[in-house]
Amino acid sequence: MTEKNDREWQYTSAAHDAVDERHHGSINMPIYQTSLFAFETYDKFTAAGQNQQNLHVYSRGNNPTVRYLEDKLAELEQAEMAKCFASGMAAISAAILSTVRTGDHIVCMDQAYGPTRMLVTQYLQRFGIESTLVDGRSIDNIRSAIRPETKLLYLESPTSGMFQLQDLKACAELASSRGIVTIIDNSWATPVFQRPLELGIDLVVHSCTKYISGQSDSVAGVVLGSERLVSRIAEDEYMLFGGIMTAATAAQITRCLRTLPLRMERHERSALKVANHMLGQPYVAGVNHPALSSHPQHELGLRQMNGSSGLFSFESTESTEKMREWASRLKYFKIGVSWGGFESLVTVNPAGASCRAGARSLIRLHIGLESADDLIDDLDQTWAAVQDLNL
Numbered sequence: 569m570t571e572k573n574d575r576e577w578q579y580t581s582a583a584h585d586a587v588d589e590r591h592h593g594s595i596n597m598p599i600y601q602t603s604l605f606a607f608e609t610y611d612k613f614t615a616a617g618q619n620q621q622n623l624h625v626y627s628r629g630n631n632p633t634v635r636y637l638e639d640k641l642a643e644l645e646q647a648e649m650a651k652c653f654a655s656g657m658a659a660i661s662a663a664i665l666s667t668v669r670t671g672d673h674i675v676c677m678d679q680a681y682g683p684t685r686m687l688v689t690q691y692l693q694r695f696g697i698e699s700t701l702v703d704g705r706s707i708d709n710i711r712s713a714i715r716p717e718t719k720l721l722y723l724e725s726p727t728s729g730m731f732q733l734q735d736l737k738a739c740a741e742l743a744s745s746r747g748i749v750t751i752i753d754n755s756w757a758t759p760v761f762q763r764p765l766e767l768g769i770d771l772v773v774h775s776c777t778k779y780i781s782g783q784s785d786s787v788a789g790v791v792l793g794s795e796r797l798v799s800r801i802a803e804d805e806y807m808l809f810g811g812i813m814t815a816a817t818a819a820q821i822t823r824c825l826r827t828l829p830l831r832m833e834r835h836e837r838s839a840l841k842v843a844n845h846m847l848g849q850p851y852v853a854g855v856n857h858p859a860l861s862s863h864p865q866h867e868l869g870l871r872q873m874n875g876s877s878g879l880f881s882f883e884s885t886e887s888t889e890k891m892r893e894w895a896s897r898l899k900y901f902k903i904g905v906s907w908g909g910f911e912s913l914v915t916v917n918p919a920g921a922s923c924r925a926g927a928r929s930l931i932r933l934h935i936g937l938e939s940a941d942d943l944i945d946d947l948d949q950t951w952a953a954v955q956d957l958n959l
Contacts (some may be wrong), residue, residue: 656775658811659789740768761875778908835878
């Protein structure tokens with residue numbers, strides 16, 4: 569995909585920090601493993617209590633280790649402010665709840681993350697908040713779904729099942745003209761390959777559990793955007809719901825963030841090699857990867873992303889049972905939820921999956937940091953072992 573001039577800047581941003589004299593020149597940010605911060609005088613305690621988002625009183629509000637990670641993520645996303653949460657879903661929920669109230673309406677992508685769809689279509693109904701799920705590949709579909717009471721347009725581009733895109737610039741312009749807030753889940757592309765704020769989107773959410781962590785050892789999320797919007801979330805949803813990130817988790821993710829641009833390039837390169845290989849397999853009906861020229865939205869991807877990640881899917885003419893047997897025999901691919909770590913993963917017909925006409929099963933692959941050639945050999949040799957099974 570199109571290369572942008574800031575790739576080298578991203579390496580430096582992720583890896584470099586000025587020496588901080590407060591921490592004796594430590595090359596890493598220390599872990600402030602504390603629940604509270606004490607004060608020399610009551611006047612200082614009172615002043616800090618009136619500015620808890622910038623000063624340190626209690627780690628439920630602002631912890632130095634977490635704040636350090638927030639500032640690094642905001643720099644990479646080119647956001648004014650970031651707020652980290654205990655999970656991706658905590659970040660998504662806080663962002664959504666910050667924009668709506670009783671009587672409001674949400675337009676959400678029909679291919680969005682399953683729990684997100686459950687939140688907007690089921691849970692929020694108890695509070696009198698309605699929603700409409702739409703196929704976001706068409707801006708006309710989105711425009712038609714908007715009502716006078718619509719307050720939020722929730723996007724996920726690319727989606728993580730069929731890898732459908734939305735035109736982010738067009739969505740931002742449409743929403744802005746109607747006074748609607750836009751939120752996007754940017755977990756697939758990360759700030760390395762897509763920065764939606766530059767296209768006019770209001771808030772970006774990430775599951776840091778995925779590529780930002782990249783080690784499959786942390787569960788976390790983040791909301792990024794303007795100081796006006798994110799500070800409101802920090803004061804309300806963050807403080808009141810308590811879905812906070814711990815200092816230990818922030819330190820783990822900060823360590824991993826140093827290598828994010830490097831890891832993303834490896835995931836991208838290997839996934840494209842595997843995806844192109846899968847195009848030629850007799851049991852594959854189609855490959856869903858926006859960086860492939862065969863993807864129907866490939867040109868849109870070139871306009872709004874400058875790279876791709878390691879997650880894609882393909883549809884098969886074989887039965888679900890046969891493809892699950894194939895997946896169970898793979899050597900290098902583990903069967904498991906999530907994605908974005910160092911390991912390669914496979915799922916067959918994940919929850920909510922749907923296929924195009926003529927296909928019988930949907931297989932999602934996450935290409936990790938192993939040799940792409942080894943992964944291709946594994947896929948081919950395992951298929952040779954199961955192709956004649958009557959399943």
